[in-house]
Amino acid sequence: MERNKIIQQNPWWGLQDDADLLEISKSEFKIERTSLEIVKGKLYLIKGPRRVGKTIYLKQIARANRESVLY
Numbered sequence: 001m002e003r004n005k006i007i008q009q010n011p012w013w014g015l016q017d018d019a020d021l022l023e024i025s026k027s028e029f030k031i032e033r034t035s036l037e038i039v040k041g042k043l044y045l046i047k048g049p050r051r052v053g054k055t056i057y058l059k060q061i062a063r064a065n066r067e068s069v070l071y
Contacts, residue, residue: 010062010070018059033057038065 011018031053036044038061046054062069 006070020056021059021063024056036061038068040068
């Protein structure tokens, strides 16, 4: 896969921010989530009901671990 396509799908790698994360940051309603320490070679499973914020949580983890996460 071309690097440009990967960067387009992972905007937190560059100067731009993800649209979902921008929308959440402007919200009055805030949810504190447990931080997840990413360890190389481990597999993580995040599960839950629909529309509870799993994707947003994953994007926040990806932004915090830019060098080691590919979403």
